[in-house]
Amino acid sequence: MDKELAREKFAQTLDYLFGEGSSLAFPLDELNFEFSPRTKRLKRVFFQNKLLATFREDGSLALTLNGAEILSKSKRFLENCVIVKDLAEEPIRKGRSIFVKHLNYVGDRIRINGEVIVLNTKREIIAIGKAKLSSNMMKSFKRGLAVKVREGKLSDGY
Numbered sequence: 001m002d003k004e005l006a007r008e009k010f011a012q013t014l015d016y017l018f019g020e021g022s023s024l025a026f027p028l029d030e031l032n033f034e035f036s037p038r039t040k041r042l043k044r045v046f047f048q049n050k051l052l053a054t055f056r057e058d059g060s061l062a063l064t065l066n067g068a069e070i071l072s073k074s075k076r077f078l079e080n081c082v083i084v085k086d087l088a089e090e091p092i093r094k095g096r097s098i099f100v101k102h103l104n105y106v107g108d109r110i111r112i113n114g115e116v117i118v119l120n121t122k123r124e125i126i127a128i129g130k131a132k133l134s135s136n137m138m139k140s141f142k143r144g145l146a147v148k149v150r151e152g153k154l155s156d157g158y
Contacts, residue, residue, distance in 0.1 A: 010045055017061060025071055026047075031047050063128055082146065084118060092152060106135050128150055
């Protein structure tokens with residue numbers, strides 16, 4: 001797969017997963033791609049030597065905090081986010097899972113096993129994870145695991 005095809009695949013995947021036009025937030029011409037040496041499939045996406053996303057075997061993306069920061073410039077960003085209560089922020093930054101009772105806001109595009117960007121009440125990115133419930137379920141349930149955090153952003157910048 002050449003770089004142009006990889007760029008197009010990445011953009012289409014972003015638009016599908018995070019809403020049409022989400023790929024416009026990314027500097028597509030400046031991205032670098034890593035391919036599997038064995039299968040030649042697209043594996044990872046980098047910008048300025050920072051990992052933005054990894055392609056999963058099912059074709060979806062696993063964003064990193066760097067990728068979420070760039071995606072935050074998208075118009076449809078909040079549709080893929082949850083905002084957590086202040087009391088839950090510190091454990092979530094350390095990688096703890098998020099339960100329904102800790103949510104203040106749930107975006108409408110969240111699907112089971114989809115990527116979720118976790119924000120604090122100041123709308124700062126504090127973690128990234130995988131949804132265990134859909135947005136409708138998160139809004140209607142009183143208890144249960146909402147998001148399994150994959151990567152937390154510690155408050156001291158590490």
